[in-house]
Amino acid sequence: xxxxxxxxxxDMEPSGALEASAREHAHRLESFAPDIMACRVHIDxxxxxxxxxxxxxxxxxxxxxxxELVVNRVQNEDVYVALRDAFDNMKRxxxxxxxxxxxxxxQHTVPLHGEVVRLDDAGGFGxxxxxxxxxxxxxxxxxxxxxxDHVQIGSAVQFIPEVGGEGLQAKRVSLGKHxxxxxxxx
Numbered sequence: 001x002x003x004x005x006x007x008x009x010x011d012m013e014p015s016g017a018l019e020a021s022a023r024e025h026a027h028r029l030e031s032f033a034p035d036i037m038a039c040r041v042h043i044d045x046x047x048x049x050x051x052x053x054x055x056x057x058x059x060x061x062x063x064x065x066x067x068e069l070v071v072n073r074v075q076n077e078d079v080y081v082a083l084r085d086a087f088d089n090m091k092r093x094x095x096x097x098x099x100x101x102x103x104x105x106x107q108h109t110v111p112l113h114g115e116v117v118r119l120d121d122a123g124g125f126g127x128x129x130x131x132x133x134x135x136x137x138x139x140x141x142x143x144x145x146x147x148x149d150h151v152q153i154g155s156a157v158q159f160i161p162e163v164g165g166e167g168l169q170a171k172r173v174s175l176g177k178h179x180x181x182x183x184x185x186x
Contacts, residue, residue, distance in 0.1 A: 006039070007040075008041070010043070011047075022041045025087040028087075033064060033094055033098055037063045037065065039062050041058065043082075056076055058073075058083050058085075060089075064094075071087075071089045074089060109161065111160055112158070113131070113157070114129055114131070115155065115157065119151065135168065136170035142171050144172045146175050151173075156176060157173050157174060157176070158173075158174050159174070
């Protein structure tokens with residue numbers, strides 16, 4: 001880290017072992033983002049009459065170029081558990097920032113539209129066809145918001161495509177065109 005780890009104790013005696021643990025946790029964060037500029041750790045002894053069962057609180061402030069990350073008030077009866085949980089939360093935040101920097105944000109699957117072309121009511125499955133001509137398998141468990149018994153051949157559907165071991169599969173199949181624009185009724 002470019003700047004040292006700053007550790008502050010509030011309403012409790014400083015502890016060399018606790019400070020060493022906090023520094024070790026902080027230095028592990030460097031493996032995710034070597035450009036960390038500062039890390040501030042605040043360890044508090046909470047007032048027992050206010051927070052019975054959770055007397056220790058940990059707050060972490062982490063500074064990166066163009067980012068300020070905060071984990072606020074992770075509490076636990078064991079100060080080392082509170083410290084670990086706070087750094088775990090910070091690690092998740094830091095991983096998100098690093099993913100965004102690399103352009104690896106989670107991509108959400110775009111739903112496809114299609115039409116039911118075959119059904120096996122007894123077997124509880126069917127097939128959908130997209131306008132491009134691709135066919136997707138779906139089962140009773142993949143139909144959302146409508147009982148499988150109400151699905152009919154020719155029904156317009158929206159679904160999430162997935163490639164399975166057996167081929168193309170449709171997940172979260174729902175009836176209707178969902179914003180594709182219904183033809184005007186006369």
